[in-house]
Amino acid sequence: MAELVRVWAPAASRVELVLDGAGSRAMRAEPEGWWCVCVEDRVTDYGFLVDGAGPFPDPRSRWQPKGVHGLSRRFDPEHYQWQHDAWTGRRVAGAIIYELHIGTFTPDGTLDSAADKLDHLVALGVDFVELLPVNAFNGTHNWGYDGVLWYAVHDGYGGPAAYQRFVDACHGRGIGVVQDVVYNHLGPSGNYLPKFGPYLNEDAGNPWGQSVNLDGPGSDEVRRYIIDNALMWLRDYRVDALRLDAVHALTDSRATHLLEELAVETEALSASVQRPLTLIAESDLNDPRLITPIEAGGFGLDAQWSDDFHHAVHVALTGETSGYYADFEPLSALKKVLERGFFHDGSYSSFRGRHHGRPIDTERMPTWRLVVNSQNHDQIGNRAAGDRLSSILDDAQLAIAAALTILGPFTPMLFMGEEWGASTPWQFFTSHPEVDLAEATAAGRIAEFARMGWDPDAVPDPQDPATFERSILQWDELSEPRHADLLEFYRELIQLRHRFDEFTDPRFDSTTVELGDQDQWLVMRRGAASIVVNLSADTLEVAAPRGQLQLCWPDNGSVTRVSSTAVRMPGHSIAVLTPSERTPQ
C-alpha cells in the first residue's frame, strides 16, 4: 500500500521525509521546486528535513495532533461516509448567517459539542453557521486568526474528522457552513513555511505580520497554496462558503488579483460539484469592485462584509462616537447606509484622515451582497473589555438592533449568543506557550488601550485562562425570562423575514428611510412593509403607513395606532408593520 508524499521546497538542495519511529527517506527533486518520494508502508506521523534542518511539519498538513511544532499526521478526507450526501447547497441570497467560535460556543469547545447545539440554530431559523478560523495554531485556545497551518483543523476542536462530522450534521439540519479563512498573514509562532519556500513578502507587512508573497518571485506556487486551500474546504469538507479575512491586507499587484483567480476557480468547482459555493470578503476598502462580476471588471466575489452598517447602528443606539464611529453620528448616516449600502462611498473619513470608498451602483448591485451585523467577534472582542451590546443597551434597544439587521436590506449575520442577549463578554484571549510571546501579547494589548485612555486594570489579560473561560457562552441563562424573551423576538423576526418577500427584496430602491425630528425616530420601509423605531426615551407619535402590526417590542399592547397615519410608540420601541391585506402563509 504505497503512498506518494510531495512537498514544495524550491530553494532546497536536499529534502528528506521523516517518518515517526521509522527513520527518514531521501526525496527526489521534481520540476518547479517540488520533491517527491514513494513510501511502501502506510504513513502516519511525518515531517520534512530541509537541507538537514527540521523536521518541520508539512505545509499542507491536514492534522497536527501534537501541536504546530510537532509532526504532521496523514488524514484522508475520502474515508468519511457522508450521511447527508443529498445536500444540494444553499445560496447566500436571502439567507441569515450565524457566526460562532468553536472554542467558546459550548463549554466543551469542540466541533462535536457545537453540533449538539444545532437544534437551537434550527429553531432560531438561521441558514448558515460561520465558523471563526479552525486552522492549526500554537497553543490550546485563541480566536483563530494566528493560524500557521492553513490546511489543518485545530486538534483541540477535534481535528479534521470532527470537522467532517460537523459539516455533515449541519447539512442534515438544512444549515450551510461558512468557513472563515485567513490568507493575509501567518501567526507569530509555528510558521515554518519560510523554511520551505518564499511564502512571505519580505518587503510588505500589515498590522498582524509579514504579508504573503502574492506577486514576487515564486509567488505562483504561493497563490496555488492559497487557492488549493480554499478549494480543500469547499471540496473535501463540503463547506458551502468561505469568509476571506481582511482582503485589504492582500498585497497583490498582478493584473489578475488573487481574489479574481479564486473566484474563477471556485466557480469551476461549483459547476463540478453541482452546489452553490460562495465567497464572502471581509474588506475595509468600501470598493464595489470586489463584489462586481468579473465580466463587468470586478473581482467576482459573491459578497462582502460592510462595517458601515454596524457603525451606523452602533452609534444610533449607543451614542458612542470615538474612533471610527465619529463620522456616523447623525442618524442620516444610518439612512444612507440602509438606502445605499456604503456610508463611506467617497466621503471624508475622519478616522482615516482622508476620503474613503466608492458608491455602489445601486441600480445593478443586489443588496444581499453586503453582509451586515450589529455585533460580531471583532466589534465585540476588540473593545477593551469585550463587552457585548447587551451590557450597554436595554432590551428594547437590542430588539431595535436586531430588527434593523434582520429585516433590513442586507444579508444579516448574528454573533453567537446575541440572540438571547448573552451576559458573557467575548474577550481577546490567547494561549501562547512561549513566555516571551505571551508577555509581549499581553503587554501590547494593554498598551493599545492605555493609549486610548483605558485603565490597564480594566483590560483583561489575554493570556489569563479566566479571560477565555469568561468568554464561553452560558447556555443555562436561556432559562431566564429576559433572555428567553429576546430569543423569542429574534425567532419571530427571522420568521417574518422568511414569510414576507419584502424583507429579502434584493433591490436597493425597495428600501427608503424617514427620519424624525432630532433623530428621535426612524421608519425603514421595505416595499409595503415598515419597521418603525423610536430611538428616544420618550413616548412619541410617529407617522407610519397603514399596515398590520406583526411584531413589536416592548410587548404587544405598548404600540398603538392612533390614526390611519400614525402610531404611538413608547420610549425605546420597535414595531413591524406589513401590508394589512396580506395573510400570513
Place this chain on the structure above:
Amino acid sequence: MAELVRVWAPAASRVELVLDGAGSRAMRAEPEGWWCVCVEDRVTDYGFLVDGAGPFPDPRSRWQPKGVHGLSRRFDPEHYQWQHDAWTGRRVAGAIIYELHIGTFTPDGTLDSAADKLDHLVALGVDFVELLPVNAFNGTHNWGYDGVLWYAVHDGYGGPAAYQRFVDACHGRGIGVVQDVVYNHLGPSGNYLPKFGPYLNEDAGNPWGQSVNLDGPGSDEVRRYIIDNALMWLRDYRVDALRLDAVHALTDSRATHLLEELAVETEALSASVQRPLTLIAESDLNDPRLITPIEAGGFGLDAQWSDDFHHAVHVALTGETSGYYADFEPLSALKKVLERGFFHDGSYSSFRGRHHGRPIDTERMPTWRLVVNSQNHDQIGNRAAGDRLSSILDDAQLAIAAALTILGPFTPMLFMGEEWGASTPWQFFTSHPEVDLAEATAAGRIAEFARMGWDPDAVPDPQDPATFERSILQWDELSEPRHADLLEFYRELIQLRHRFDEFTDPRFDSTTVELGDQDQWLVMRRGAASIVVNLSADTLEVAAPRGQLQLCWPDNGSVTRVSSTAVRMPGHSIAVLTPSERTPQ
C-alpha cells in the same frame, strides 16, 4: 497690486512667508491645513518658514532660478501671448511620437534651441514630441526623473517662459506635446515636501525612493497636489498629453485609483478647453485595466507603453537573451506581440519568477492604446554603456526595427536621433552637487553592472561631465550618407503610414504574422499591405502576397519578385508591399 500667497502645511503651528530682501510675513491658518497671506507689493522671490525652519521653496513653485534649494520665483502663466491660439489639439490615435531629452537634444540643451529643430521633426513627419521630465531637479543636468519640484520648469532648460514658447512653437508647426511626469517618488536632494506635510508614504518604497502618500492620512491633499500638477501642464502650458512615469510604483489601495481620478479630471478639462487631452501610462503591469474605459471597469487612461514589443524586436534583431529578454527568444514572441499586444498576458516570466500579465480583449481594445518603440531613453540609457541599436546592428537591421515599429499596429515612438542612426550613445548621467550623493550614485551604478559581470571601467561614471556631453546629439553627422539614407528611409516609412489606412487600422485582427522556417523571416500583414522581413544573413525566397513594392532596404533593386507568390530578399532586408491596385494619393 496685492497678491495672495497660500501653502499647505497641516501639521505646522506657524508658517511665515519670506520675501527676498523684504523680511517675512506671518501667514494665517485656514481650514484643512492651508496657510494664507495677502501681500501688498508684487512678490518675486519667496519661500516659507515652517515652525521657524527654512526658508523652504514653495511646493507649488513654478520657477527655481537659484536651484531647488533656493527661493522660489513667482511666475504667472497668464502673461504669455500665445501665437498659435487656434491649435485644436491632436489625438494619439494614428499618431507617431518622438521622445527627446531637452538637455541632450541640442548642444545648447534648452527649450529654445530644441524649438529650432522643429523643421527636422516636421520633415520627419512626427505628430507629437515627448519631453523627458522638465521639472526642477538638483544640479545642472540629469535625465529628469529625480525631480523635487514638480510644478517648476528646470531653469537650465529656460524655465517656465521658455516652456510656453516651446509648446507654442510646436503647435505652430502642427506638432503636439507630450510631457513625461513623475508621481511615484521624489529625487534624493532638494525634497522639502516632508517639511510641509505628509507627502510621503512612510511604510512603502520603490527602487527610486519612498512612495508617495496616496492612501494614508492627509493623502487627499497629496492627490490634489498630483492632479493639480497634471492639469497645470495641460491647461497653463497647453500640453496635449502626459506620459505618467512608472505607474506600477503608485501605491494606492483606494477604491478609486489615483489614475482613474486623474482620467476623470483630465476628461473634464478636455471638455472645458475643447482640445483632446491624452494620458499615457508607463506600466510594467501588463494590465489592460489601465487602458480600459471607466464605464467598463477600467482606469480610463488613453494609452500605455508596452515594453513587450521592444523586447521582442530587440531579441529578434540582436539575439540578446539576458535578463528580461530571456522569454522573448523565439520569433513567435514577436508574432504574439504583433497580433495580441502583450507577450506576457498571463504567461510565465522567468525574469520575474512568476506568471505575469493578462490578455488584452482584442475584440474591443484599439491597437493604438499601446505605445511601442524599438529604442527609448530607458532601453538605451539603462544599458551599461548607453549604446544605441546603431552600434550593435547593421543599417538594414535598423531599417527592419523601424518598419516593424512605424508600420506595425501600435502607436510608434522614436527616440531622438534614432531616425538617422545617431552614433552618439545616450548614457546615464547625473550632476549631484553634494559629494556624498555624487559618489554614492556613481558607485551604485558601477556596482549594479559589476554584479552582471561588467568591467567597472566599461561603465561610464554618471557624474563625469564627459558622460553627459558624450550623450548630446551630433547633428552634423546628418551630412554623412549613412545617416542621411537612414533618415530618408524613416521619412518614407512615416509617409507610407500616413498614406495607407491599413497602417493605422486600430483593429487587432487587421494584423497577422507568418514566420519562416527557423525564424529566418517574417511577413507582417496589415490588412492588404505586407511588411516582408528577412532576418537572416542569407538571401531567401519568401512567400509574399501580390502587391506593389513601395519601399525596401537595401535600396530598390535588391528585393525582386520571383513569382506571383514569392519575393527574393537579400540577407537582412525589409520590403513594404501595398495593394497593387491602390494609387498613392
